[in-house]
Amino acid sequence: MTVGVGGRHLRARRPPAGAYLVAALTVAFFVLPLIGLAWRAPWSQLWGDLTTRSTTDALRLSVECSLAATVLSVVFGVPLAWVLARAEFPGRRLIRALVLLPMILPPVVGGVALFLAFGPRGLLGPVLESWFGIQLPFTTLGVVIAETFVAMPFLVITVEAALRNLDGRHEDAAITLGANRWTVFRRVTVPLIMPSLVAGAALSWARALGEFGATITFAGNLEGKTQTMPLAIFLAFESNPETAIALSLVLVVISVVVLVGLRDHWLAA
Numbered sequence: 635m636t637v638g639v640g641g642r643h644l645r646a647r648r649p650p651a652g653a654y655l656v657a658a659l660t661v662a663f664f665v666l667p668l669i670g671l672a673w674r675a676p677w678s679q680l681w682g683d684l685t686t687r688s689t690t691d692a693l694r695l696s697v698e699c700s701l702a703a704t705v706l707s708v709v710f711g712v713p714l715a716w717v718l719a720r721a722e723f724p725g726r727r728l729i730r731a732l733v734l735l736p737m738i739l740p741p742v743v744g745g746v747a748l749f750l751a752f753g754p755r756g757l758l759g760p761v762l763e764s765w766f767g768i769q770l771p772f773t774t775l776g777v778v779i780a781e782t783f784v785a786m787p788f789l790v791i792t793v794e795a796a797l798r799n800l801d802g803r804h805e806d807a808a809i810t811l812g813a814n815r816w817t818v819f820r821r822v823t824v825p826l827i828m829p830s831l832v833a834g835a836a837l838s839w840a841r842a843l844g845e846f847g848a849t850i851t852f853a854g855n856l857e858g859k860t861q862t863m864p865l866a867i868f869l870a871f872e873s874n875p876e877t878a879i880a881l882s883l884v885l886v887v888i889s890v891v892v893l894v895g896l897r898d899h900w901l902a903a
Contacts, residue, residue, distance in 0.1 A: 680880050791834075792833055
């Protein structure tokens with residue numbers, strides 16, 4: 635009798651036929667552009683398009699800058715997430731909102747803001763150049779900074795959520811045994827949140843790899859210096875659409891690999 639009631643409740647919670655129809659149309663909305671991309675791809679000359687000097691330079695630059703941005707996101711984002719999750723101080727909500735703002739801010743606006751902060755006439759640009767000889771706009775380092783700006787919030791929000799949901803009994807036990815806070819964080823907390831940390835780092839890397847607006851605004855589109863894959867796709871689409879399609883396929887494949895790799899984490903969330 636209980637099983638029968640449970641079965642009826644389970645069937646009642648299932649979506650009706652109309653919801654399946656709308657869901658199928660929505661899936662088609664996302665899948666059809668990818669099918670169109672694969673359909674128009676120049677498969678016979680794909681390897682040639684991907685091995686040109688400009689393409690390999692753009693791919694190399696994208697990988698190097700996105701990995702550097704991910705490292706910076708982890709180094710600076712994890713302590714920030716720790717503070718936001720565990721510390722109580724005035725204005726914490728405002729700071730969290732400002733840190734996460736690049737997630738919803740138009741990337742071009744982010745690039746303009748970076749230029750006004752670190753450009754030759756910005757808030758810190760003259761100081762960086764006169765004191766340390768560092769110039770960020772239109773340099774490879776500028777690409778890294780732009781990508782870090784838009785990518786770090788993904789790591790911060792992921793790690794902060796993990797820290798908030800973490801069972802604190804293991805940390806309390808380590809403190810009781812005499813470990814200091816840094817030791818507890820390094821040897822107890824970090825291993826416990828490692829799946830979320832890896833997921834946040836992967837999301838940050840994928841976001842940095844696909845960054846366009848902030849990069850082109852702050853660092854420009856200089857071949858071999860600041861031209862990443864998204865910028866190369868934009869430039870190629872105007873003169874050589876087949877090359878743009880080939881480059882787009884590379885980013886699609888990378889994005890799919892990242893999503894599949896994070897599947898278990900999301901399903902468990």
